[in-house]
Amino acid sequence: MRERETDDPLVLYGNRFSSRLLLGTARYESPRQLTDAIGVADPAMLTVSVRRQLSASKDSGQPFWDLLRETGRRILPNTAGCLSAREAVQTACMARELFQTNLIKLEVIGDEVSLQPDPFGLVEAANQLVRLGFQVLPYCTEDWVLCKRLMDAGCEVLMPWAAPIGTGQGPRNAPALRELRQRAPHIPLIIDAGIGLPSHACQVMEWGFDGVLLNTAVSRALDPVRMAGAFAQAVRAGRSALLGGPMTVQEMAVSSTPEIGRPFASDCPSQLPPPA
Amino acid sequence: MFVIVNGESHPVPEPPTLSALLVRLSPRSPFAVAHNEEFVPRGAYDACRISPGDRVDIVHPTAGG
Numbered sequence: 151m152r153e154r155e156t157d158d159p160l161v162l163y164g165n166r167f168s169s170r171l172l173l174g175t176a177r178y179e180s181p182r183q184l185t186d187a188i189g190v191a192d193p194a195m196l197t198v199s200v201r202r203q204l205s206a207s208k209d210s211g212q213p214f215w216d217l218l219r220e221t222g223r224r225i226l227p228n229t230a231g232c233l234s235a236r237e238a239v240q241t242a243c244m245a246r247e248l249f250q251t252n253l254i255k256l257e258v259i260g261d262e263v264s265l266q267p268d269p270f271g272l273v274e275a276a277n278q279l280v281r282l283g284f285q286v287l288p289y290c291t292e293d294w295v296l297c298k299r300l301m302d303a304g305c306e307v308l309m310p311w312a313a314p315i316g317t318g319q320g321p322r323n324a325p326a327l328r329e330l331r332q333r334a335p336h337i338p339l340i341i342d343a344g345i346g347l348p349s350h351a352c353q354v355m356e357w358g359f360d361g362v363l364l365n366t367a368v369s370r371a372l373d374p375v376r377m378a379g380a381f382a383q384a385v386r387a388g389r390s391a392l393l394g395g396p397m398t399v400q401e402m403a404v405s406s407t408p409e410i411g412r413p414f415a416s417d418c419p420s421q422l423p424p425p426a
Numbered sequence: 427m428f429v430i431v432n433g434e435s436h437p438v439p440e441p442p443t444l445s446a447l448l449v450r451l452s453p454r455s456p457f458a459v460a461h462n463e464e465f466v467p468r469g470a471y472d473a474c475r476i477s478p479g480d481r482v483d484i485v486h487p488t489a490g491g
Contacts, residue, residue, distance in 0.1 A: 175489040175491075176490050199487075199488050200485040200486065200487065203484070211454055211487070214488060215487045228491070240464060243465035247458045248456055248457070248485070315491070365491030
């Protein structure tokens with residue numbers, strides 16, 4: 151699909167996107183529901199994965215491949231579930247051949263309970279993948295030193311979590327996320343994982359994050375298509391609010407209606423001239 | 427004399443190459459392959475020798491987050 155022109159594009163590794171929402175393709179009730187959600191969300195990219203073929207799976211193989219191609223969206227493969235740098239690198243290589251893209255959402259999981267990223271494995275894998283010509287978008291935490299190491303490795307985009315994958319808790323460590331934004335003002339930062347509500351997405355966009363990556367918050371909603379639309383609006387609203395420049399918070403109340411000319415005010419003379 | 431493909435045993439093909447194994451299994455396209463947990467590019471299937479006990483993973487596009 152041809153990207154609409156916009157004066158405020160999201161630029162990831164030289165690719166310009168009019169949308170700042172990235173959408174996962176997993177856990178929908180049907181291919182039709184996924185297609186409808188994509189249509190409403192208008193995402194910049196779709197995340198996908200690679201797995202062994204499962205018989206009778208509606209989410210893999212040729213039908214899923216055909217669905218992806220029909221959407222015309224840019225594809226962002228992931229290395230979901232990899233527990234080591236080596237697994238992640240080999241998975242990325244298979245994904246590159248399958249999806250014909252150098253873009254890779256790098257996941258190296260360090261804890262199978264929290265699905266927390268493994269910072270050591272991430273940096274090791276990022277170093278190798280960049281050398282292999284990949285354009286790496288690492289799923290990471292908000293830890294500043296980790297983010298710095300990933301940038302040193304050659305990552306031109308970072309994707310810190312808001313909260314553990316699939317929890318929908320929203321930003322758990324707001325001060326650290328906002329500090330990360332301040333300390334890395336020029337690199338695109340996409341909030342990935344843990345978003346549950348459109349208000350969470352709007353909030354992080356207001357903080358200056360460049361985009362949001364969602365899956366479960368849409369696919370496990372009661373009405374995923376309606377929720378996809380809500381997230382699309384929230385992301386746009388948050389971005390517009392950032393660009394609009396929020397007012398400065400005041401300690402004391404400040405009347406918004408002019409005080410001058412208020413009727414019945416004995417100590418406030420009318421500004422109108424007396425009648426002739 | 428078996429090779430493990432996606433966790434299941436299959437006879438080692440003749441000739442013992444990844445290419446021959448894939449001809450026999452004819453996985454549905456599109457797919458990508460790893461041999462002993464190392465990616466094998468499509469152009470290297472002929473040259474990839476298979477030994478008993480080797481592990482082969484054949485993967486396909488799937489939904490992901």
